Amino acid sequence: MGSGSSKQAKPDNSMPEPKEAKKAPPRRRGRAQFEEVQLQDPNAAPRSNGQPTANGRATNNGRGYTSATTPAYQNAYEQYRDPSYDGYGEQQGYSNARDMWQRAGNSVQQQQRVVNALTSHPGQDPDEFVAMALQLQEMGDDDIVFETFHHKSGKEYTCIRQGGRRFYLDNWNTHEWQAFPNHWNNQGHFKTDGDPLSGPSGPSNDDPSPRPSRPLDVGDVDVASGLSSEDDRAGMLKHPTRGIILTYIFEEKRNIHCFFDDESGMWVKLPVSWEQHTDFTKPLVKRLRDNIPSWKDKYDMVAALRQSNYDADDAITTYLTIDDTGVMDSPDRLAGFNTKIMKEKDNKISSLEEKMKKLQKNYEKITSHAKKLHAENTKMKAELEKLRESSSALEVEVKTANMKMAAMQQERPKTAKTVRMAATPVSATNEAPEADPSPNSHKIDEAPAEPAGPIIDEETLRKLDTTAKNLDKSQVTLKKEVKQNFEVQLLSCGGGRGQGGVLGVMMEGGGTGDSRYGEDAPASDNDFLSDETCRHSTNQELDDLKILYKKECLQRRLLYNQLQELRGNIRVFCRVRYDSRVGCYHQFPTEQDISCSNPAGKKVSFQFDRVFTPESKQTEVFEEALPIITSCVDGYNVCIMAYGQTGSGKTYTMMGTKEDPGVNVRAIRELLRICNEREQINYTLKVAMIEVYNEHIQDLLTEEQKGALDVKMKGKRLYLAGLTEVVVQEEEDITKIMDMGDANRSVAATNMNSTSSRSHLLLMLTVEGIDKVSKAVSFGSLTLVDLAGSERIAKTGASGQTLVEAAAINKSLTSLGQVFSGLRSSALHVPYRNSKLTHLLQPSLGGDAKACLFVNISPAESNVSESISTMQFGSNAKQVQLGQATKNVAKAPKK
Ligand SMILES: Nc1ncnc2c1ncn2[C@@H]1O[C@H](COP(=O)(O)OP(=O)(O)OP(=O)(O)O)[C@@H](O)[C@H]1O
Numbered sequence: 001m002g003s004g005s006s007k008q009a010k011p012d013n014s015m016p017e018p019k020e021a022k023k024a025p026p027r028r029r030g031r032a033q034f035e036e037v038q039l040q041d042p043n044a045a046p047r048s049n050g051q052p053t054a055n056g057r058a059t060n061n062g063r064g065y066t067s068a069t070t071p072a073y074q075n076a077y078e079q080y081r082d083p084s085y086d087g088y089g090e091q092q093g094y095s096n097a098r099d100m101w102q103r104a105g106n107s108v109q110q111q112q113r114v115v116n117a118l119t120s121h122p123g124q125d126p127d128e129f130v131a132m133a134l135q136l137q138e139m140g141d142d143d144i145v146f147e148t149f150h151h152k153s154g155k156e157y158t159c160i161r162q163g164g165r166r167f168y169l170d171n172w173n174t175h176e177w178q179a180f181p182n183h184w185n186n187q188g189h190f191k192t193d194g195d196p197l198s199g200p201s202g203p204s205n206d207d208p209s210p211r212p213s214r215p216l217d218v219g220d221v222d223v224a225s226g227l228s229s230e231d232d233r234a235g236m237l238k239h240p241t242r243g244i245i246l247t248y249i250f251e252e253k254r255n256i257h258c259f260f261d262d263e264s265g266m267w268v269k270l271p272v273s274w275e276q277h278t279d280f281t282k283p284l285v286k287r288l289r290d291n292i293p294s295w296k297d298k299y300d301m302v303a304a305l306r307q308s309n310y311d312a313d314d315a316i317t318t319y320l321t322i323d324d325t326g327v328m329d330s331p332d333r334l335a336g337f338n339t340k341i342m343k344e345k346d347n348k349i350s351s352l353e354e355k356m357k358k359l360q361k362n363y364e365k366i367t368s369h370a371k372k373l374h375a376e377n378t379k380m381k382a383e384l385e386k387l388r389e390s391s392s393a394l395e396v397e398v399k400t401a402n403m404k405m406a407a408m409q410q411e412r413p414k415t416a417k418t419v420r421m422a423a424t425p426v427s428a429t430n431e432a433p434e435a436d437p438s439p440n441s442h443k444i445d446e447a448p449a450e451p452a453g454p455i456i457d458e459e460t461l462r463k464l465d466t467t468a469k470n471l472d473k474s475q476v477t478l479k480k481e482v483k484q485n486f487e488v489q490l491l492s493c494g495g496g497r498g499q500g501g502v503l504g505v506m507m508e509g510g511g512t513g514d515s516r517y518g519e520d521a522p523a524s525d526n527d528f529l530s531d532e533t534c535r536h537s538t539n540q541e542l543d544d545l546k547i548l549y550k551k552e553c554l555q556r557r558l559l560y561n562q563l564q565e566l567r568g569n570i571r572v573f574c575r576v577r578y579d580s581r582v583g584c585y586h587q588f589p590t591e592q593d594i595s596c597s598n599p600a601g602k603k604v605s606f607q608f609d610r611v612f613t614p615e616s617k618q619t620e621v622f623e624e625a626l627p628i629i630t631s632c633v634d635g636y637n638v639c640i641m642a643y644g645q646t647g648s649g650k651t652y653t654m655m656g657t658k659e660d661p662g663v664n665v666r667a668i669r670e671l672l673r674i675c676n677e678r679e680q681i682n683y684t685l686k687v688a689m690i691e692v693y694n695e696h697i698q699d700l701l702t703e704e705q706k707g708a709l710d711v712k713m714k715g716k717r718l719y720l721a722g723l724t725e726v727v728v729q730e731e732e733d734i735t736k737i738m739d740m741g742d743a744n745r746s747v748a749a750t751n752m753n754s755t756s757s758r759s760h761l762l763l764m765l766t767v768e769g770i771d772k773v774s775k776a777v778s779f780g781s782l783t784l785v786d787l788a789g790s791e792r793i794a795k796t797g798a799s800g801q802t803l804v805e806a807a808a809i810n811k812s813l814t815s816l817g818q819v820f821s822g823l824r825s826s827a828l829h830v831p832y833r834n835s836k837l838t839h840l841l842q843p844s845l846g847g848d849a850k851a852c853l854f855v856n857i858s859p860a861e862s863n864v865s866e867s868i869s870t871m872q873f874g875s876n877a878k879q880v881q882l883g884q885a886t887k888n889v890a891k892a893p894k895k
Helices: 019-023 073-077 087-092 095-103 108-120 126-139 182-187 281-291 298-307 312-325 331-337 339-411 458-492 501-508 532-567 618-634 650-654 663-677 731-744 800-824 836-845 861-878
Strands: 145-151 156-162 165-169 177-179 188-192 234-239 243-250 256-261 266-269 570-576 593-597 603-607 610-612 637-644 681-693 696-699 711-714 717-720 760-771 777-786 850-857
Touching: 095 126, 145 182, 281 298, 281 312, 298 312, 570 618, 570 861, 593 861, 603 861, 610 618, 618 637, 618 663, 618 760, 618 777, 618 850, 637 650, 637 836, 637 861, 650 663, 650 760, 650 777, 650 850, 663 681, 663 731, 663 760, 663 777, 681 731, 681 836, 696 836, 711 836, 717 836, 777 836, 800 836, 800 861, 850 861
Parallel strands: 570 610, 570 850, 637 777, 637 850
Antiparallel strands: 145 156, 145 188, 156 165, 165 177, 234 243, 243 256, 256 266, 593 603, 681 696, 681 760, 711 717, 760 777
């Protein structure tokens, strides 16, 4: 604790006016000037003894000093920093209590005691409290002493002591004054309220009316200096309006600088604005200023000293400590004490700002890069989406292709070629024809519309055709060259066997195939090579030519077989009958297409291997069928059928007229010619003719009444027991056979065609060949079928016997359609035996046979429904995939 200065200090006229002076309440009397005084004359004024006088003025504790001021000074000089100021109770509504107490004749000091007591017990009703105190006061002569009893339990009781009696206010229970129990005296201690001289303890920080720990007396004060000689905390202050004021620093937990207020007769906490001028505080403030030049606020300094118990070092330390927190921050101070720190901070800030700039740049770069990436990402996503779509489309295509392939594989017959080419449906390209309710309709209605077999696309077929034709041409050219060469050779040799002799041998001798194509090499070419005159000069050239020729033939034959296989071993041709009476209702866009309008007016189109118009000649028709026909010579089972409604030209196509024969006669002729051509093989050509009428098989080449023939099995081959077979050796035989068959054929009249055949006519040819050298046996068959009319029963108006015939025809044709369906779907069971017709045709319609179907239609519009039905039948048959045809060739029996 700093010692109070005893030296005289000059008045500080430069001291600024207190801040709150401007805000002073109305009672303020103007601007006050402090003057620090040194009391010169201790007797100049009587000192109050601290006891209230009758007029309410307090003395200065009997030391001759008194305040000349009124309580109004407080309003003028109270500082906002002085927490102890409470307005002496007036502000808490205790003025009424003070007045009551004053009217009772109590002194100002006593009045203040009442107010203090009320302040200590804010829950009390002031009027009631004062009334109770007055009652007690009347009970005795002694002054009332207000006390607070602090019970060890922590409770506080307001007490009143008068004389030897003590009462306490039972705040906790009855809320009335009660006699103080004696045994409580040892359970707590008393604190006298409002009496600075009687309390066991001094003022506390919380007590708005601080009290000295012990009463001062005159002897305690150095009158000359105004301070106590024994206690340097005692001092004086000359107030501009109140004069000399006695001060004292009370020491409790913390020292409190108080002054003695004559008005109240109490020690009151000294306002900060006063305190800074006291001798005790002044040097401390100076010390703070010297140590901390930037600390210029004296009020802060005094406050800091108070908080530091008037220890300047503590105040400085406190200041510097607070400085770190910035509570007392100011630019000057910072400049003085914290320059280094500030510089460091500035440096830090600069460094951070630099970092911030760098980060900002990086951020901008990253943002820019991110934008680019985002744009690229968007682009990539779009591309990815496109790729996904493409991929999906491809997947769908692949699936579709796989499904098609699987379907094709399933429908492929067991014996079908492994290598297939791109399939193009050669079928009806439009919707199915109108429904046919007639039971005599022979459509293959169970069959699906899709193509089933290895159908070659038309482009490939055309190319192959072109190649074959070119080969034909080159062959013809070659033949000519050979012929010319030989002629030249013969001439140069001086003659020979004559023109054509060599060629005749070469071109006609021993070929096993179609003579048009010269399939085989000449069998007896040594004939001309034996000519001694020519041999020497031509031998080598002839050998070369022979090799070349054979090579050409072989190549052509291979190509032809390939073409045939690719085309399918069942070929379907459509032929429109010629009728001079009506025009042709159908259109022919190409050689393979035919179209017309159905009765509903809708256009329907069909596609076949070839379409023959009404103007087509018999030779053209035969030319198309010839390759299949001739293959029977090579050991194949071949079947040619004509299907169509009555009067559509079936018989004309198959049989024709004597002047212009059809396929049957031409086929026999051709086979006969081929058989005769091939001298290397001994062929036997046999012909049989039967009629299937009402499911009965009739032999037409005999006049015997054999009855119906039975179909029987002989090994794997069918045969008809008792069937008449006629060997054909020359063309005249053919005519005889046909005439006989015609004569025996049953013909029933119908409304539409009086000569219409009501039965199926089958011309069955067998070709058996034995190789002269190898003795190998080959067996081929050609079945030529003129089917009965397929027209509807209702339309023809059949009845009675004719109706029975029609039913039988319907049954057999329906069975034929079912056989085609079975073959098309590669069914495990093909219902050949559903009818006599199909049973007989089984060898020719099996998986390893070759077939050709003519669908004959009428040119007339009136027959268009029937024509469409017929074309649909043919279209379905076109989708049948017969297996790869196989030769019926057996090795020669061992001798
Ligand atoms: N392309 C044609 N050119 C000239 N005349 C033809 C042609 N096609 C058929 N004809 C004639 O039409 C008539 C009927 O023909 P065809 O007998 O061949 O019919 P169909 O279908 O066999 O009848 P059905 O089923 O009753 O036997 C015959 O007189 C025949 O000469």
